[in-house]
Amino acid sequence: MKLFCLSLAIVLFIIGPVFAQEEEDNLTKAPDFVLEDLDGENYRLSENIGKGPIVMNFWATWCVPCIEELKQMKRIYKKYAEQDVQFLAISIDDPKTVARVNSFAKSHHYPFKVLLDTNNEVITLYQSKVPPYTVIIDNDGNVTYTHVGYRMGDEKKVEQEIKKILEN
Protein backbone atom coordinates (compact mmCIF):
# COMPACT_ATOMS: atom_id res chain seq x y z
CA MET A 1 0.00 0.00 0.00
CA LYS A 2 2.80 2.33 0.99
CA LEU A 3 4.67 1.74 -2.25
CA PHE A 4 1.47 2.01 -4.26
CA CYS A 5 0.58 5.33 -2.64
CA LEU A 6 4.04 6.72 -3.27
CA SER A 7 4.09 5.55 -6.88
CA LEU A 8 0.64 6.96 -7.56
CA ALA A 9 1.53 10.27 -5.98
CA ILE A 10 4.64 10.59 -8.12
CA VAL A 11 2.84 9.57 -11.31
CA LEU A 12 0.05 12.06 -10.57
CA PHE A 13 2.55 14.82 -10.04
CA ILE A 14 4.29 14.02 -13.27
CA ILE A 15 1.32 13.57 -15.60
CA GLY A 16 -1.05 16.10 -14.08
CA PRO A 17 0.67 19.25 -15.30
CA VAL A 18 0.34 18.05 -18.90
CA PHE A 19 -3.34 18.88 -18.59
CA ALA A 20 -2.68 22.03 -16.62
CA GLN A 21 -0.51 23.36 -19.46
CA GLU A 22 -3.61 23.86 -21.57
CA GLU A 23 -4.23 26.99 -19.54
CA GLU A 24 -0.94 28.59 -20.48
CA ASP A 25 -2.53 31.92 -21.32
CA ASN A 26 -4.04 32.20 -17.87
CA LEU A 27 -1.22 34.32 -16.45
CA THR A 28 -0.87 35.22 -12.80
CA LYS A 29 -0.40 38.75 -11.53
CA ALA A 30 2.92 39.59 -9.96
CA PRO A 31 2.44 40.09 -6.21
CA ASP A 32 3.48 43.53 -5.03
CA PHE A 33 6.37 44.05 -2.60
CA VAL A 34 8.57 46.71 -1.05
CA LEU A 35 12.31 46.10 -0.59
CA GLU A 36 15.26 48.31 0.27
CA ASP A 37 18.02 48.85 -2.26
CA LEU A 38 21.72 49.17 -1.45
CA ASP A 39 21.27 52.90 -0.74
CA GLY A 40 18.59 52.17 1.85
CA GLU A 41 15.77 53.46 -0.34
CA ASN A 42 12.46 51.63 -0.72
CA TYR A 43 11.65 50.04 -4.07
CA ARG A 44 8.00 49.20 -4.70
CA LEU A 45 7.24 46.87 -7.59
CA SER A 46 3.76 48.25 -8.38
CA GLU A 47 5.19 51.73 -9.00
CA ASN A 48 7.42 50.33 -11.75
CA ILE A 49 4.99 48.10 -13.62
CA GLY A 50 4.07 49.37 -17.07
CA LYS A 51 7.42 51.05 -17.64
CA GLY A 52 8.83 48.08 -19.55
CA PRO A 53 9.52 44.40 -18.88
CA ILE A 54 10.88 43.66 -15.41
CA VAL A 55 13.47 40.89 -15.02
CA MET A 56 13.91 39.84 -11.38
CA ASN A 57 16.84 37.62 -10.59
CA PHE A 58 17.04 36.24 -7.04
CA TRP A 59 20.65 35.52 -6.11
CA ALA A 60 23.06 35.26 -3.18
CA THR A 61 26.77 35.96 -2.75
CA TRP A 62 27.38 32.32 -1.75
CA CYS A 63 25.50 30.86 -4.73
CA VAL A 64 27.86 29.75 -7.52
CA PRO A 65 25.29 29.31 -10.32
CA CYS A 66 23.80 32.71 -9.42
CA ILE A 67 27.12 34.39 -10.09
CA GLU A 68 27.41 32.58 -13.42
CA GLU A 69 23.91 33.68 -14.35
CA LEU A 70 24.48 37.29 -13.30
CA LYS A 71 27.45 37.46 -15.69
CA GLN A 72 25.00 36.66 -18.49
CA MET A 73 22.42 39.07 -17.07
CA LYS A 74 25.02 41.84 -17.29
CA ARG A 75 25.42 41.09 -20.99
CA ILE A 76 21.64 41.07 -21.54
CA TYR A 77 21.27 44.26 -19.48
CA LYS A 78 23.77 46.08 -21.69
CA LYS A 79 21.91 44.91 -24.79
CA TYR A 80 18.45 46.03 -23.60
CA ALA A 81 19.18 48.87 -21.18
CA GLU A 82 18.01 51.47 -23.68
CA GLN A 83 14.75 49.66 -24.38
CA ASP A 84 13.23 50.28 -20.93
CA VAL A 85 13.93 46.77 -19.66
CA GLN A 86 14.26 46.88 -15.86
CA PHE A 87 16.64 44.43 -14.20
CA LEU A 88 16.43 43.74 -10.48
CA ALA A 89 19.11 41.62 -8.82
CA ILE A 90 17.38 40.64 -5.58
CA SER A 91 19.86 39.36 -3.04
CA ILE A 92 18.50 36.76 -0.62
CA ASP A 93 21.65 36.90 1.51
CA ASP A 94 20.57 36.55 5.13
CA PRO A 95 21.88 38.66 8.05
CA LYS A 96 25.02 36.48 8.11
CA THR A 97 26.14 37.42 4.63
CA VAL A 98 24.19 40.54 3.70
CA ALA A 99 27.13 42.74 4.69
CA ARG A 100 29.10 41.46 1.71
CA VAL A 101 26.39 42.19 -0.90
CA ASN A 102 27.49 45.79 -1.43
CA SER A 103 31.17 45.07 -2.00
CA PHE A 104 30.29 41.97 -4.02
CA ALA A 105 28.05 43.96 -6.37
CA LYS A 106 30.73 46.64 -6.75
CA SER A 107 33.58 44.20 -7.40
CA HIS A 108 31.50 42.33 -9.99
CA HIS A 109 30.44 45.65 -11.62
CA TYR A 110 26.71 44.88 -11.50
CA PRO A 111 25.08 47.72 -13.43
CA PHE A 112 21.50 46.93 -12.35
CA LYS A 113 19.52 47.79 -9.22
CA VAL A 114 20.33 45.47 -6.33
CA LEU A 115 17.59 44.89 -3.74
CA LEU A 116 17.83 43.14 -0.37
CA ASP A 117 15.37 40.36 0.55
CA THR A 118 17.17 39.55 3.78
CA ASN A 119 14.49 37.35 5.35
CA ASN A 120 13.55 35.71 2.01
CA GLU A 121 9.99 36.98 2.14
CA VAL A 122 9.78 38.07 -1.50
CA ILE A 123 11.32 34.93 -2.99
CA THR A 124 8.80 32.98 -0.90
CA LEU A 125 6.00 35.22 -2.19
CA TYR A 126 7.07 34.23 -5.70
CA GLN A 127 6.88 30.53 -4.73
CA SER A 128 10.52 29.55 -4.53
CA LYS A 129 13.02 28.89 -1.79
CA VAL A 130 16.31 28.62 -3.60
CA PRO A 131 18.38 30.84 -5.89
CA PRO A 132 19.04 31.41 -8.68
CA TYR A 133 15.43 32.13 -9.54
CA THR A 134 14.35 34.30 -12.45
CA VAL A 135 10.94 35.93 -12.86
CA ILE A 136 9.86 38.08 -15.80
CA ILE A 137 6.92 40.48 -15.53
CA ASP A 138 5.24 42.09 -18.53
CA ASN A 139 3.84 45.61 -18.88
CA ASP A 140 0.47 44.55 -17.48
CA GLY A 141 2.04 43.15 -14.32
CA ASN A 142 1.67 39.50 -15.33
CA VAL A 143 4.29 36.90 -14.53
CA THR A 144 5.23 35.50 -17.94
CA TYR A 145 8.25 33.39 -17.04
CA THR A 146 9.78 31.75 -13.99
CA HIS A 147 12.84 29.52 -13.82
CA VAL A 148 14.75 27.96 -10.94
CA GLY A 149 18.46 27.15 -11.26
CA TYR A 150 20.91 28.05 -13.98
CA ARG A 151 22.55 26.13 -16.77
CA MET A 152 24.63 27.91 -19.39
CA GLY A 153 22.16 28.64 -22.19
CA ASP A 154 19.16 29.33 -19.94
CA GLU A 155 19.71 33.04 -20.52
CA LYS A 156 18.63 32.63 -24.14
CA LYS A 157 15.12 31.85 -22.97
CA VAL A 158 15.20 35.00 -20.83
CA GLU A 159 16.16 37.01 -23.90
CA GLN A 160 13.35 35.43 -25.91
CA GLU A 161 10.83 36.39 -23.23
CA ILE A 162 12.12 39.97 -23.13
CA LYS A 163 11.87 40.25 -26.92
CA LYS A 164 8.35 38.84 -26.85
CA ILE A 165 7.23 41.47 -24.34
CA LEU A 166 8.96 44.28 -26.21
CA GLU A 167 7.32 43.23 -29.48
CA ASN A 168 3.88 43.29 -27.87
Added chain:
Amino acid sequence: MLISSKCLVIFTLLFLLTTANISYGQIQMYGNNYLEYSFDSNIDTSYFENWTDLSLSYQNWRIGGRYEFHLPPQAFSQDTVGQGISQRFLEYQAKNLTFTVGNFYSLFGRGLVLRSFENRMLRWDTNIDGVKFDYYHDYVNFQVLGGQPRDRRGRRREVLQGGILNLKPLKFLNLGGSFITTRLESKGKVHWGSTFGGLNFDWGSFYGEYALKDFPPTMENGTALYVGGNAYYDAFTILMEYKDYDQFDLTERTVNKDPSSELTYNNPPAVYREHLYTLMNRHQLVQNANDEMGYLVELTYSFRDLAILTLSHSRTENHDGLLLYREYYGQIEWDPRYNLSFVGGSGEQKDQEARYLNFVGTGKWSFTDYNTFKFILEHQHVKIQYNDRQFYNQMLTLSFDRSPTFTLSLLTEHSTDQETDKDLWLGGQVDIHFLENFDLTIFGGSRREGKVCVGGICVFRPPFEGIELRLINRF
Protein backbone atom coordinates in the same frame (compact mmCIF):
# COMPACT_ATOMS: atom_id res chain seq x y z
CA MET B 1 0.69 1.41 7.72
CA LEU B 2 2.43 4.75 7.48
CA ILE B 3 0.63 6.04 4.41
CA SER B 4 -3.07 5.41 4.77
CA SER B 5 -5.87 5.73 2.26
CA LYS B 6 -6.78 8.99 4.02
CA CYS B 7 -3.31 10.27 3.18
CA LEU B 8 -3.80 9.20 -0.42
CA VAL B 9 -7.07 11.13 -0.71
CA ILE B 10 -5.53 14.27 0.82
CA PHE B 11 -2.48 13.94 -1.38
CA THR B 12 -4.61 13.55 -4.51
CA LEU B 13 -6.67 16.62 -3.61
CA LEU B 14 -3.48 18.57 -3.08
CA PHE B 15 -2.24 17.37 -6.42
CA LEU B 16 -5.38 18.57 -8.16
CA LEU B 17 -4.98 21.95 -6.55
CA THR B 18 -1.30 22.24 -7.36
CA THR B 19 -1.72 21.40 -11.00
CA ALA B 20 -4.68 23.69 -11.60
CA ASN B 21 -3.84 27.16 -12.80
CA ILE B 22 -6.70 29.06 -11.23
CA SER B 23 -7.36 32.65 -12.12
CA TYR B 24 -10.99 33.68 -12.03
CA GLY B 25 -11.37 37.38 -12.63
CA GLN B 26 -9.34 39.09 -9.96
CA ILE B 27 -8.84 35.97 -7.88
CA GLN B 28 -5.35 34.58 -8.33
CA MET B 29 -3.90 31.37 -6.99
CA TYR B 30 -0.22 30.90 -6.17
CA GLY B 31 1.54 27.94 -4.69
CA ASN B 32 4.34 25.47 -4.68
CA ASN B 33 4.92 21.90 -3.68
CA TYR B 34 8.11 20.37 -2.30
CA LEU B 35 8.36 16.61 -2.00
CA GLU B 36 11.25 14.55 -0.66
CA TYR B 37 11.49 10.79 -0.61
CA SER B 38 14.52 8.74 0.34
CA PHE B 39 15.33 5.14 1.06
CA ASP B 40 18.39 4.41 3.18
CA SER B 41 19.46 0.83 2.49
CA ASN B 42 21.93 0.78 5.39
CA ILE B 43 19.14 1.00 7.91
CA ASP B 44 16.33 -0.19 5.65
CA THR B 45 14.29 2.95 6.29
CA SER B 46 12.39 5.25 4.01
CA TYR B 47 11.50 8.90 4.61
CA PHE B 48 8.68 10.71 2.91
CA GLU B 49 7.98 14.41 3.43
CA ASN B 50 5.92 16.98 1.60
CA TRP B 51 5.13 20.67 1.96
CA THR B 52 2.36 22.34 -0.05
CA ASP B 53 1.93 26.11 0.09
CA LEU B 54 -1.17 27.65 -1.39
CA SER B 55 -2.43 31.22 -1.43
CA LEU B 56 -5.29 33.08 -3.05
CA SER B 57 -5.29 36.79 -3.66
CA TYR B 58 -8.17 39.11 -4.38
CA GLN B 59 -7.53 42.84 -4.78
CA ASN B 60 -5.70 43.87 -1.57
CA TRP B 61 -6.34 40.61 0.24
CA ARG B 62 -4.32 37.42 0.35
CA ILE B 63 -5.20 34.23 2.15
CA GLY B 64 -3.07 31.13 2.31
CA GLY B 65 -1.82 28.11 4.14
CA ARG B 66 0.54 25.17 4.22
CA TYR B 67 -0.18 21.48 4.40
CA GLU B 68 2.74 19.26 5.30
CA PHE B 69 3.40 15.66 6.15
CA HIS B 70 6.37 13.80 7.57
CA LEU B 71 5.97 10.04 7.22
CA PRO B 72 8.47 9.94 8.85
CA PRO B 73 10.73 13.03 8.83
CA GLN B 74 14.42 12.73 7.95
CA ALA B 75 16.61 11.40 10.75
CA PHE B 76 18.34 14.75 11.31
CA SER B 77 15.05 16.64 11.53
CA GLN B 78 13.31 17.50 14.78
CA ASP B 79 9.90 17.33 13.15
CA THR B 80 7.66 14.57 14.41
CA VAL B 81 5.70 11.98 12.41
CA GLY B 82 2.41 13.41 11.28
CA GLN B 83 0.47 15.48 8.84
CA GLY B 84 -1.83 18.46 8.84
CA ILE B 85 -2.26 22.13 8.17
CA SER B 86 0.79 23.76 9.71
CA GLN B 87 0.30 27.35 8.59
CA ARG B 88 -2.52 29.67 7.58
CA PHE B 89 -2.67 33.42 7.18
CA LEU B 90 -4.77 36.35 6.02
CA GLU B 91 -3.02 39.45 4.72
CA TYR B 92 -4.24 42.89 3.74
CA GLN B 93 -1.91 45.09 1.70
CA ALA B 94 -2.50 48.76 0.97
CA LYS B 95 -0.17 51.41 -0.43
CA ASN B 96 2.05 51.87 2.59
CA LEU B 97 1.02 49.13 4.94
CA THR B 98 0.62 45.40 5.28
CA PHE B 99 -1.44 43.72 7.97
CA THR B 100 -1.07 39.97 8.58
CA VAL B 101 -3.03 37.64 10.83
CA GLY B 102 -1.84 34.05 11.18
CA ASN B 103 1.60 32.61 10.46
CA PHE B 104 4.44 34.86 9.38
CA TYR B 105 8.22 35.31 9.57
CA SER B 106 10.11 38.38 10.72
CA LEU B 107 13.58 39.83 10.93
CA PHE B 108 14.65 42.79 13.07
CA GLY B 109 17.85 44.53 11.94
CA ARG B 110 20.65 42.01 11.42
CA GLY B 111 18.98 39.34 13.53
CA LEU B 112 20.50 40.20 16.92
CA VAL B 113 17.06 40.68 18.45
CA LEU B 114 14.70 38.61 16.31
CA ARG B 115 14.96 36.33 13.35
CA SER B 116 12.05 34.04 12.69
CA PHE B 117 12.72 32.09 9.48
CA GLU B 118 12.59 28.83 7.60
CA ASN B 119 15.50 26.87 6.17
CA ARG B 120 14.21 23.60 4.82
CA MET B 121 17.67 22.12 4.25
CA LEU B 122 18.32 22.47 7.99
CA ARG B 123 14.69 21.62 8.80
CA TRP B 124 14.47 24.91 10.66
CA ASP B 125 11.17 26.75 10.97
CA THR B 126 10.47 29.32 13.68
CA ASN B 127 7.40 31.00 12.21
CA ILE B 128 5.21 33.08 14.51
CA ASP B 129 1.46 32.61 14.81
CA GLY B 130 -0.12 35.96 15.59
CA VAL B 131 -0.53 39.42 14.10
CA LYS B 132 1.94 41.69 12.30
CA PHE B 133 1.61 45.23 11.03
CA ASP B 134 4.14 46.79 8.62
CA TYR B 135 4.33 50.41 7.52
CA TYR B 136 6.64 51.67 4.75
CA HIS B 137 7.48 55.25 3.89
CA ASP B 138 10.43 57.08 2.36
CA TYR B 139 11.37 58.47 5.79
CA VAL B 140 10.15 55.80 8.16
CA ASN B 141 9.50 52.04 8.20
CA PHE B 142 8.14 50.22 11.20
CA GLN B 143 6.76 46.85 12.19
CA VAL B 144 4.87 45.74 15.28
CA LEU B 145 4.01 42.13 15.98
CA GLY B 146 2.67 39.76 18.57
CA GLY B 147 2.31 36.01 18.49
CA GLN B 148 3.48 32.58 19.51
CA PRO B 149 6.73 31.35 17.94
CA ARG B 150 7.14 27.73 16.85
CA ASP B 151 9.82 25.66 18.55
CA ARG B 152 11.83 22.93 16.83
CA ARG B 153 9.26 20.27 17.74
CA GLY B 154 6.50 22.31 16.18
CA ARG B 155 4.87 23.47 19.40
CA ARG B 156 3.81 27.03 20.13
CA ARG B 157 5.52 28.90 22.95
CA GLU B 158 4.52 31.89 25.06
CA VAL B 159 3.36 35.01 23.22
CA LEU B 160 6.09 37.44 22.27
CA GLN B 161 5.46 41.08 21.47
CA GLY B 162 7.78 43.49 19.80
CA GLY B 163 8.51 46.08 17.20
CA ILE B 164 11.13 47.76 15.08
CA LEU B 165 11.32 51.39 13.99
CA ASN B 166 13.65 52.55 11.23
CA LEU B 167 13.96 56.30 10.59
CA LYS B 168 15.58 57.71 7.45
CA PRO B 169 15.95 61.44 8.16
CA LEU B 170 18.61 61.90 5.48
CA LYS B 171 19.30 60.06 2.25
CA PHE B 172 22.59 58.69 3.59
CA LEU B 173 21.49 57.99 7.17
CA ASN B 174 19.13 55.62 8.92
CA LEU B 175 18.60 55.14 12.67
CA GLY B 176 16.34 52.91 14.64
CA GLY B 177 15.57 50.55 17.44
CA SER B 178 13.86 47.25 18.12
CA PHE B 179 12.31 45.63 21.17
CA ILE B 180 10.96 42.22 22.21
CA THR B 181 9.18 41.13 25.38
CA THR B 182 8.02 37.62 26.24
CA ARG B 183 7.77 35.12 29.06
CA LEU B 184 10.21 32.21 29.15
CA GLU B 185 9.19 29.06 31.02
CA SER B 186 12.59 28.94 32.66
CA LYS B 187 12.95 32.63 33.56
CA GLY B 188 9.60 34.39 33.66
CA LYS B 189 9.09 37.78 32.03
CA VAL B 190 12.07 38.94 29.95
CA HIS B 191 12.90 41.79 27.55
CA TRP B 192 15.58 42.50 25.03
CA GLY B 193 16.15 45.16 22.40
CA SER B 194 18.64 47.04 20.27
CA THR B 195 19.54 50.35 18.69
CA PHE B 196 21.07 50.49 15.23
CA GLY B 197 22.26 52.91 12.60
CA GLY B 198 23.50 52.87 9.04
CA LEU B 199 25.36 55.18 6.67
CA ASN B 200 25.42 55.01 2.88
CA PHE B 201 27.89 56.93 0.74
CA ASP B 202 29.04 56.61 -2.86
CA TRP B 203 32.31 55.19 -1.60
CA GLY B 204 31.04 52.84 1.09
CA SER B 205 28.39 51.83 3.60
CA PHE B 206 28.33 51.06 7.35
CA TYR B 207 25.97 49.39 9.77
CA GLY B 208 26.14 49.06 13.55
CA GLU B 209 23.78 47.49 16.09
CA TYR B 210 24.02 47.20 19.86
CA ALA B 211 21.63 44.95 21.76
CA LEU B 212 20.87 44.40 25.45
CA LYS B 213 18.89 41.75 27.24
CA ASP B 214 17.24 41.97 30.63
CA PHE B 215 16.87 38.45 32.03
CA PRO B 216 16.47 37.47 35.65
CA PRO B 217 18.71 36.94 37.56
CA THR B 218 20.64 40.14 36.77
CA MET B 219 23.90 38.20 36.29
CA GLU B 220 22.42 36.70 33.13
CA ASN B 221 21.95 40.09 31.47
CA GLY B 222 23.79 40.16 28.19
CA THR B 223 24.95 42.37 25.34
CA ALA B 224 25.64 41.98 21.66
CA LEU B 225 27.52 44.32 19.34
CA TYR B 226 27.79 43.99 15.59
CA VAL B 227 29.50 46.44 13.23
CA GLY B 228 29.95 45.97 9.51
CA GLY B 229 31.25 48.18 6.72
CA ASN B 230 32.15 48.20 3.03
CA ALA B 231 34.38 50.63 1.16
CA TYR B 232 35.13 50.80 -2.56
CA TYR B 233 37.88 52.52 -4.49
CA ASP B 234 38.40 51.91 -8.18
CA ALA B 235 38.87 48.14 -8.56
CA PHE B 236 39.32 47.56 -4.82
CA THR B 237 36.63 46.77 -2.30
CA ILE B 238 37.02 46.00 1.38
CA LEU B 239 34.54 44.40 3.77
CA MET B 240 35.03 44.51 7.53
CA GLU B 241 32.84 43.03 10.25
CA TYR B 242 33.21 42.87 14.02
CA LYS B 243 31.15 41.02 16.64
CA ASP B 244 31.10 40.83 20.41
CA TYR B 245 28.35 38.58 21.77
CA ASP B 246 28.22 38.13 25.53
CA GLN B 247 25.40 36.05 27.08
CA PHE B 248 23.24 36.73 24.06
CA ASP B 249 22.20 33.25 22.87
CA LEU B 250 18.42 33.70 23.00
CA THR B 251 17.65 29.99 22.95
CA GLU B 252 15.33 28.39 25.43
CA ARG B 253 16.49 24.81 25.81
CA THR B 254 14.36 23.36 28.53
CA VAL B 255 10.64 23.04 28.50
CA ASN B 256 8.39 20.96 30.70
CA LYS B 257 8.56 17.33 29.61
CA ASP B 258 10.73 17.58 26.53
CA PRO B 259 14.16 19.08 27.17
CA SER B 260 15.28 18.41 23.60
CA SER B 261 12.86 20.99 22.27
CA GLU B 262 14.53 24.31 21.49
CA LEU B 263 13.38 27.71 20.42
CA THR B 264 15.94 30.23 19.18
CA TYR B 265 14.62 33.76 18.86
CA ASN B 266 17.64 35.43 17.28
CA ASN B 267 20.40 34.66 14.79
CA PRO B 268 23.19 37.27 14.88
CA PRO B 269 25.73 37.52 12.04
CA ALA B 270 28.36 34.78 12.29
CA VAL B 271 31.20 37.01 10.97
CA TYR B 272 33.16 34.50 8.94
CA ARG B 273 33.21 33.62 5.27
CA GLU B 274 30.51 31.09 4.50
CA HIS B 275 31.64 28.30 2.16
CA LEU B 276 29.49 26.17 -0.09
CA TYR B 277 32.36 23.79 -0.82
CA THR B 278 31.27 20.66 1.07
CA LEU B 279 34.55 19.91 2.85
CA MET B 280 35.06 23.48 4.05
CA ASN B 281 31.41 23.86 5.03
CA ARG B 282 31.64 20.82 7.30
CA HIS B 283 34.13 22.54 9.58
CA GLN B 284 32.63 25.98 9.99
CA LEU B 285 32.02 27.45 13.41
CA VAL B 286 28.83 26.57 15.22
CA GLN B 287 27.76 29.87 16.68
CA ASN B 288 27.64 30.41 20.43
CA ALA B 289 26.30 33.92 21.03
CA ASN B 290 26.89 33.52 24.77
CA ASP B 291 30.64 33.94 24.52
CA GLU B 292 32.07 34.99 21.18
CA MET B 293 34.00 37.92 19.78
CA GLY B 294 35.79 38.28 16.48
CA TYR B 295 36.23 39.92 13.12
CA LEU B 296 36.29 39.37 9.39
CA VAL B 297 38.32 41.30 6.81
CA GLU B 298 37.87 40.63 3.12
CA LEU B 299 39.65 42.38 0.26
CA THR B 300 38.64 42.12 -3.37
CA TYR B 301 40.44 43.29 -6.47
CA SER B 302 38.68 43.16 -9.80
CA PHE B 303 40.63 42.90 -13.07
CA ARG B 304 37.79 44.29 -15.21
CA ASP B 305 35.53 41.44 -16.26
CA LEU B 306 38.47 39.08 -16.64
CA ALA B 307 39.26 38.03 -13.08
CA ILE B 308 38.48 38.75 -9.42
CA LEU B 309 40.92 38.16 -6.59
CA THR B 310 39.54 37.73 -3.05
CA LEU B 311 41.55 37.55 0.17
CA SER B 312 39.73 36.85 3.41
CA HIS B 313 40.63 36.43 7.07
CA SER B 314 38.36 35.85 10.05
CA ARG B 315 38.97 35.06 13.71
CA THR B 316 36.64 34.24 16.62
CA GLU B 317 37.67 33.93 20.27
CA ASN B 318 35.80 33.61 23.52
CA HIS B 319 36.08 36.35 26.14
CA ASP B 320 38.97 34.51 27.83
CA GLY B 321 41.01 34.77 24.61
CA LEU B 322 40.63 31.11 23.64
CA LEU B 323 40.66 30.67 19.85
CA LEU B 324 37.39 29.15 18.62
CA TYR B 325 37.80 29.54 14.87
CA ARG B 326 40.30 31.10 12.50
CA GLU B 327 40.42 31.18 8.75
CA TYR B 328 42.67 32.47 5.99
CA TYR B 329 41.32 32.09 2.49
CA GLY B 330 42.28 33.31 -0.97
CA GLN B 331 40.44 32.80 -4.22
CA ILE B 332 40.73 33.82 -7.85
CA GLU B 333 37.86 33.72 -10.31
CA TRP B 334 39.14 33.78 -13.88
CA ASP B 335 36.99 34.08 -17.03
CA PRO B 336 39.44 33.89 -19.96
CA ARG B 337 36.57 33.53 -22.43
CA TYR B 338 32.80 33.90 -22.23
CA ASN B 339 32.38 30.13 -22.38
CA LEU B 340 35.28 29.18 -20.14
CA SER B 341 35.77 29.96 -16.45
CA PHE B 342 37.83 28.75 -13.52
CA VAL B 343 37.86 29.32 -9.77
CA GLY B 344 40.83 28.36 -7.63
CA GLY B 345 40.98 28.78 -3.88
CA SER B 346 43.09 27.81 -0.92
CA GLY B 347 42.77 28.38 2.78
CA GLU B 348 43.34 27.25 6.32
CA GLN B 349 40.58 26.69 8.86
CA LYS B 350 41.43 26.09 12.49
CA ASP B 351 39.13 25.29 15.37
CA GLN B 352 39.62 23.75 18.81
CA GLU B 353 39.74 20.22 17.40
CA ALA B 354 41.80 20.41 14.24
CA ARG B 355 43.53 22.37 11.52
CA TYR B 356 42.24 22.01 7.96
CA LEU B 357 44.25 22.95 4.88
CA ASN B 358 41.98 23.31 1.88
CA PHE B 359 42.47 23.51 -1.87
CA VAL B 360 39.48 23.93 -4.16
CA GLY B 361 39.13 24.30 -7.88
CA THR B 362 36.24 24.49 -10.29
CA GLY B 363 36.13 24.74 -14.04
CA LYS B 364 33.39 25.21 -16.58
CA TRP B 365 33.53 24.84 -20.33
CA SER B 366 30.50 25.49 -22.52
CA PHE B 367 31.36 23.75 -25.75
CA THR B 368 28.10 24.79 -27.45
CA ASP B 369 25.43 27.33 -26.55
CA TYR B 370 23.50 24.75 -24.52
CA ASN B 371 26.06 22.13 -23.40
CA THR B 372 28.52 22.57 -20.55
CA PHE B 373 31.05 20.41 -18.73
CA LYS B 374 31.91 21.28 -15.12
CA PHE B 375 34.19 19.95 -12.44
CA ILE B 376 34.61 20.72 -8.75
CA LEU B 377 37.68 19.41 -6.96
CA GLU B 378 38.14 19.76 -3.21
CA HIS B 379 41.19 18.60 -1.28
CA GLN B 380 41.55 18.88 2.48
CA HIS B 381 44.42 17.96 4.77
CA VAL B 382 43.31 17.47 8.39
CA LYS B 383 45.53 17.52 11.45
CA ILE B 384 43.81 16.65 14.74
CA GLN B 385 45.19 18.89 17.48
CA TYR B 386 45.30 16.62 20.52
CA ASN B 387 46.95 13.53 19.00
CA ASP B 388 48.57 14.84 15.81
CA ARG B 389 46.61 12.35 13.69
CA GLN B 390 46.62 13.41 10.04
CA PHE B 391 44.58 12.40 7.02
CA TYR B 392 43.15 13.65 3.71
CA ASN B 393 39.63 14.16 2.47
CA GLN B 394 38.99 14.66 -1.22
CA MET B 395 35.91 15.27 -3.32
CA LEU B 396 35.41 15.34 -7.04
CA THR B 397 32.21 16.28 -8.83
CA LEU B 398 31.91 15.97 -12.60
CA SER B 399 28.81 17.16 -14.35
CA PHE B 400 27.30 17.71 -17.74
CA ASP B 401 24.59 20.37 -18.22
CA ARG B 402 22.16 20.44 -21.09
CA SER B 403 20.20 23.70 -20.93
CA PRO B 404 17.44 23.93 -19.91
CA THR B 405 16.47 20.31 -19.42
CA PHE B 406 18.93 18.26 -17.41
CA THR B 407 22.21 17.87 -15.52
CA LEU B 408 24.06 14.60 -14.98
CA SER B 409 26.58 14.47 -12.14
CA LEU B 410 29.04 12.02 -10.68
CA LEU B 411 30.00 12.70 -7.06
CA THR B 412 32.88 11.01 -5.26
CA GLU B 413 34.55 11.45 -1.91
CA HIS B 414 37.66 9.71 -0.65
CA SER B 415 39.24 9.81 2.80
CA THR B 416 42.39 8.35 4.33
CA ASP B 417 40.93 8.74 7.83
CA GLN B 418 41.47 5.38 9.59
CA GLU B 419 38.63 6.05 12.01
CA THR B 420 35.88 5.95 9.41
CA ASP B 421 34.18 2.74 8.30
CA LYS B 422 34.58 3.52 4.63
CA ASP B 423 37.15 5.31 2.54
CA LEU B 424 35.12 5.87 -0.63
CA TRP B 425 31.67 7.35 -1.17
CA LEU B 426 30.23 7.33 -4.68
CA GLY B 427 27.01 8.74 -6.07
CA GLY B 428 25.25 9.75 -9.24
CA GLN B 429 22.68 12.48 -9.62
CA VAL B 430 20.32 13.62 -12.32
CA ASP B 431 18.50 16.96 -12.23
CA ILE B 432 15.62 17.33 -14.67
CA HIS B 433 13.67 20.48 -15.48
CA PHE B 434 10.37 19.76 -17.20
CA LEU B 435 6.93 21.20 -17.95
CA GLU B 436 8.13 24.75 -17.28
CA ASN B 437 7.71 24.67 -13.51
CA PHE B 438 8.88 21.23 -12.39
CA ASP B 439 12.33 20.34 -11.09
CA LEU B 440 13.20 16.76 -10.21
CA THR B 441 16.43 15.58 -8.58
CA ILE B 442 17.30 11.92 -8.16
CA PHE B 443 20.40 10.86 -6.25
CA GLY B 444 21.63 7.30 -5.93
CA GLY B 445 24.68 6.09 -4.06
CA SER B 446 26.41 6.83 -0.79
CA ARG B 447 27.19 10.06 1.02
CA ARG B 448 29.45 10.68 3.98
CA GLU B 449 28.10 11.93 7.29
CA GLY B 450 28.95 15.43 8.46
CA LYS B 451 27.83 18.82 9.56
CA VAL B 452 25.88 21.00 7.15
CA CYS B 453 26.05 24.65 8.17
CA VAL B 454 24.16 27.72 7.06
CA GLY B 455 25.10 30.95 8.78
CA GLY B 456 26.34 29.45 12.03
CA ILE B 457 23.39 27.07 12.32
CA CYS B 458 24.53 23.51 11.73
CA VAL B 459 22.83 20.14 11.62
CA PHE B 460 24.58 16.79 11.64
CA ARG B 461 23.49 14.68 8.69
CA PRO B 462 24.09 10.95 9.22
CA PRO B 463 25.73 8.74 6.57
CA PHE B 464 23.45 7.79 3.71
CA GLU B 465 23.36 4.99 1.20
CA GLY B 466 20.38 4.57 -1.06
CA ILE B 467 18.09 6.61 -3.24
CA GLU B 468 16.89 10.15 -2.74
CA LEU B 469 14.25 11.94 -4.76
CA ARG B 470 13.19 15.57 -4.63
CA LEU B 471 10.41 17.10 -6.71
CA ILE B 472 9.61 20.79 -6.65
CA ASN B 473 6.92 22.56 -8.61
CA ARG B 474 5.42 26.03 -8.67
CA PHE B 475 2.04 27.07 -9.90
